[in-house]
Amino acid sequence: MIDSAIVVGGGIVGSSVGYHLARAGLDVRLLDREDEGRATTAGAGIISPATSSRTGSTAWFEFGLEAADYYPDLATALDDYAHSYTRTGLLSVAADADEVGDFERAKTRVERRTEEYGHPTEDSVRELSPAEARAKYPPLADVERALFFEDAARVDGQAFASALREAGRDAGLTVENADVTGVDVENGSVAGVSTASGATYDADAAVVAGGAWSPAFEADLDVSVPVEPQRGQILHLDVDGLDFDRPAGEWPIVSAFRHQYQVPWPDGRVACGATRESGTGFEPSVTLDGLRSVSSEALRVAPGLADATHLETRVGLRPVSADGLPFLGGVPDVDGAYLAAGHGPTGLTLGPYSGKVVADLVRGVEPEVDLDPFRVGRL
Numbered sequence: 171m172i173d174s175a176i177v178v179g180g181g182i183v184g185s186s187v188g189y190h191l192a193r194a195g196l197d198v199r200l201l202d203r204e205d206e207g208r209a210t211t212a213g214a215g216i217i218s219p220a221t222s223s224r225t226g227s228t229a230w231f232e233f234g235l236e237a238a239d240y241y242p243d244l245a246t247a248l249d250d251y252a253h254s255y256t257r258t259g260l261l262s263v264a265a266d267a268d269e270v271g272d273f274e275r276a277k278t279r280v281e282r283r284t285e286e287y288g289h290p291t292e293d294s295v296r297e298l299s300p301a302e303a304r305a306k307y308p309p310l311a312d313v314e315r316a317l318f319f320e321d322a323a324r325v326d327g328q329a330f331a332s333a334l335r336e337a338g339r340d341a342g343l344t345v346e347n348a349d350v351t352g353v354d355v356e357n358g359s360v361a362g363v364s365t366a367s368g369a370t371y372d373a374d375a376a377v378v379a380g381g382a383w384s385p386a387f388e389a390d391l392d393v394s395v396p397v398e399p400q401r402g403q404i405l406h407l408d409v410d411g412l413d414f415d416r417p418a419g420e421w422p423i424v425s426a427f428r429h430q431y432q433v434p435w436p437d438g439r440v441a442c443g444a445t446r447e448s449g450t451g452f453e454p455s456v457t458l459d460g461l462r463s464v465s466s467e468a469l470r471v472a473p474g475l476a477d478a479t480h481l482e483t484r485v486g487l488r489p490v491s492a493d494g495l496p497f498l499g500g501v502p503d504v505d506g507a508y509l510a511a512g513h514g515p516t517g518l519t520l521g522p523y524s525g526k527v528v529a530d531l532v533r534g535v536e537p538e539v540d541l542d543p544f545r546v547g548r549l
């Protein structure tokens with residue numbers, strides 16, 4: 171019987187684990203080092219499994235559908251906190267002629283998903299003329315083709331994670347800033363964790379939700395955690411005061427076919443990104459090349475952003491696993507040890523639901539989804 175748990179990491183995944191465990195009545199402590207480069211703080215916040223180009227993984231897509239479905243319920247439960255989750259729709263555009271082939275393939279993929287999974291529903295997706303697309307997203311280029319997905323949503327990862335922690339606190343969750351240096355294991359079971367300050371905490375269970383930093387616990391838990399940081403630089407522009415027909419808060423998300431996107435916000439921000447840089451290690455820096463890549467793509471897709479002002483560039487380290495799927499579940503030979511890590515480029519989509527299912531496991535409740543593809547120790 172598990173009465174107490176420690177969660178290592180306060181990104182969107184750890185915050186969700188902590189919230190769900192506290193709400194279930196466990197004595198839970200969330201310890202977070204708040205590293206610079208925390209992915210949740212930089213994440214663009216697109217929640218749209220329907221438009222994902224991940225064709226190789228049925229497991230990812232099915233879990234992604236459950237996760238996207240779970241969001242509105244969870245957001246309603248967090249309505250007293252500033253969670254930011256909103257359904258805005260997403261415009262998928264072929265901005266230039268050389269993207270039309272990709273556009274057609276994506277459209278066929280979406281139709282197949284509608285047939286096979288009933289998602290997206292047929293009436294939630296429609297092709298728009300270039301003029302209709304620009305009416306929705308005023309700075310848009312004169313695009314070749316555009317598909318509108320009305321079910322797509324956006325979330326400010328930082329705000330949502332903080333809402334989860336606040337609501338968790340109101341249910342008894344303790345949140346502390348700490349650098350966890352080890353998970354203490356005695357006779358094959360978790361006994362607690364140790365921290366850099368010398369403080370130790372006893373607990374029946376420990377959940378490692380440390381994003382790209384999670385492999386630090388491989389030796390303690392005697393398990394391989396093949397997760398690496400992938401750097402993402404994302405530019406935040408301000409369009410407030412520019413002469414557009416509609417305020418940015420009413421614009422949908424836009425994504426073209428060169429792996430980048432634009433996410434508008436009610437305060438006049440438009441987040442444009444992002445780079446996907448492997449091999450940069452734990453270096454959350456803004457580079458000239460990164461700025462060039464995201465700004466030139468932003469202007470190609472939306473030349474009307476030319477007069478927008480630069481607010482900031484955020485940098486996050488996506489926790490990318492070796493097979494592209496997260497690790498969700500118990501560590502094979504250590505009772506009470508769990509991983510919720512490796513969510514890569516889609517952790518804002520999957521994370522809140524991952525947190526729920528891992529919290530279920532900790533409490534001994536059988537999750538409602540098949541977690542076998544995500545099992546710890548599979549690689």
Ligand SMILES: Cc1cc2nc3c(=O)[nH]c(=O)nc-3n(C[C@H](O)[C@H](O)[C@H](O)COP(=O)(O)OP(=O)(O)OC[C@H]3O[C@@H](n4cnc5c(N)ncnc54)[C@H](O)[C@@H]3O)c2cc1C
Nearest residue numbers: 179181203205209210213214216350381402486517518519
């Ligand atoms: C530029 C960019 C754009 C993105 N866009 C999207 C998107 O549109 N949609 C989407 O679904 N996903 C997106 N993502 C991915 C998403 O942001 C991540 O997958 C997700 O935030 C990962 O959350 P996490 O909680 O696992 O890790 P993180 O947010 O990185 O949090 C890990 C936390 O653990 C703490 N920690 C680590 N080790 C320790 C320790 N030893 N002791 C104490 N604390 C520790 C860290 O300090 C950190 O606070 C994007 C990511 C980036 C970088």
